[in-house]
Amino acid sequence: MKATQSLHELGQSLWLDNITRELMQSGTLSRYIDELSVTGLTSNPTIFEKAIGGSSDYDESIRKKHQQGKSGEALFFELAIEDLQRAADLFRPVYDRTNGVDGWVSLEVSPLLAHDTAGTIAAAKDLHARAARPNLFIKIPGTPEGVPAIEEAIFSGVPVNVTLLFSREQYVEAADAYLRGVERRIAAGMNPKVGCVASLFISRWDVAVQDKVPKELRNQLGIAVAGQAYVAYRLMMESPRWQRIFNAGADRQRLLWASTGTKDPAAPPALYVQALAAPLTVNTLPEATLKAVAEHDAMHKMMPAHIRDYEHMLEAFAKAGVDVTALSQQLQREGAESFSKSWNALLASIEKKSSALAGAK
Numbered sequence: 001m002k003a004t005q006s007l008h009e010l011g012q013s014l015w016l017d018n019i020t021r022e023l024m025q026s027g028t029l030s031r032y033i034d035e036l037s038v039t040g041l042t043s044n045p046t047i048f049e050k051a052i053g054g055s056s057d058y059d060e061s062i063r064k065k066h067q068q069g070k071s072g073e074a075l076f077f078e079l080a081i082e083d084l085q086r087a088a089d090l091f092r093p094v095y096d097r098t099n100g101v102d103g104w105v106s107l108e109v110s111p112l113l114a115h116d117t118a119g120t121i122a123a124a125k126d127l128h129a130r131a132a133r134p135n136l137f138i139k140i141p142g143t144p145e146g147v148p149a150i151e152e153a154i155f156s157g158v159p160v161n162v163t164l165l166f167s168r169e170q171y172v173e174a175a176d177a178y179l180r181g182v183e184r185r186i187a188a189g190m191n192p193k194v195g196c197v198a199s200l201f202i203s204r205w206d207v208a209v210q211d212k213v214p215k216e217l218r219n220q221l222g223i224a225v226a227g228q229a230y231v232a233y234r235l236m237m238e239s240p241r242w243q244r245i246f247n248a249g250a251d252r253q254r255l256l257w258a259s260t261g262t263k264d265p266a267a268p269p270a271l272y273v274q275a276l277a278a279p280l281t282v283n284t285l286p287e288a289t290l291k292a293v294a295e296h297d298a299m300h301k302m303m304p305a306h307i308r309d310y311e312h313m314l315e316a317f318a319k320a321g322v323d324v325t326a327l328s329q330q331l332q333r334e335g336a337e338s339f340s341k342s343w344n345a346l347l348a349s350i351e352k353k354s355s356a357l358a359g360a361k
Helices: 003-010 021-025 028-035 045-053 059-067 072-097 117-131 146-155 168-187 203-209 221-237 240-247 271-275 287-294 308-319 324-360
Strands: 012-017 038-042 105-108 136-141 160-165 196-201 254-258 281-285
Touching: 003 012, 003 287, 012 254, 012 287, 021 028, 021 072, 028 038, 028 072, 038 072, 038 281, 045 072, 045 324, 059 072, 059 324, 072 105, 072 117, 072 136, 072 324, 117 136, 117 146, 136 146, 136 196, 136 324, 146 160, 146 168, 160 168, 160 324, 168 196, 168 221, 168 240, 168 324, 196 203, 196 221, 203 221, 203 324, 221 254, 221 271, 221 308, 221 324, 281 287, 308 324
Parallel strands: 012 038, 012 281, 038 105, 105 136, 136 160, 160 196, 196 254, 254 281
Antiparallel strands: none
């Protein structure tokens, strides 16, 4: 049995952290679904920057849309929605079979809106309506300004993938926002079933401290922080407040492990995947990590769900001078800035291609 299949049977969903037209046109994504137990897909500005800027697969579409007078964000979102609609259709059988628990794809609002609550709400509603797929999440950052947008989007019936979470505290804020949105729907007599996941980023923790901690602590902080969040997740799901919304028909907001490809060349490719094997969670894997995991034997060891299993590691990092709270805030700011940088590079690439293709024509 492949490790990917064993993780699926443990109750963890494996989603691909990538999208390109070639991936779908070649049948590779369909093969990942059939052979590697992939049941969803995520995208972000960096992924689209590489997909569009690094290939000619989008050139004809860009040419046609440019001729129609489209440019910038408007042109990009048409390209992205076309890709994600096609991916959503590939995953639709999974979505239907699991009654909406799995089979999702994700599209992110403009990263330039990370600190704009009203703008994020408007964009989330617009993109969800335009995509017209029930199994498409709108990604909203879990920044202080993004949290109220998450609540409002859920209340409006827009499925949300909360992105850019880096700590237990940030995760809990995102979970509370989802809960408030659902409770408002219940109070208004509306269907409480609105999909949502909360994405905690892992590997960036270890990149941030790799030159600041003893060798024995390298590549361990992301796992320890994830453990903290996982314990909080399990406790919240068992709380009376959450049980009430489940009883009313609401879905569980699943915890999602993001950025699980190892950045340290000395670390095993499947390091984070093995450490974060947990039921009722999602792991989004870069393509290279997915392939590496598929070569492993079956994984049966599950992630501990007790805080004592992570406290000693966090104490060791504190003794090494790592302020986890301050670093989580820094990583969230830097993550938003990184996506904004990729966004600007993406739009510049589209503009450059538009001009070149118009001239060639």
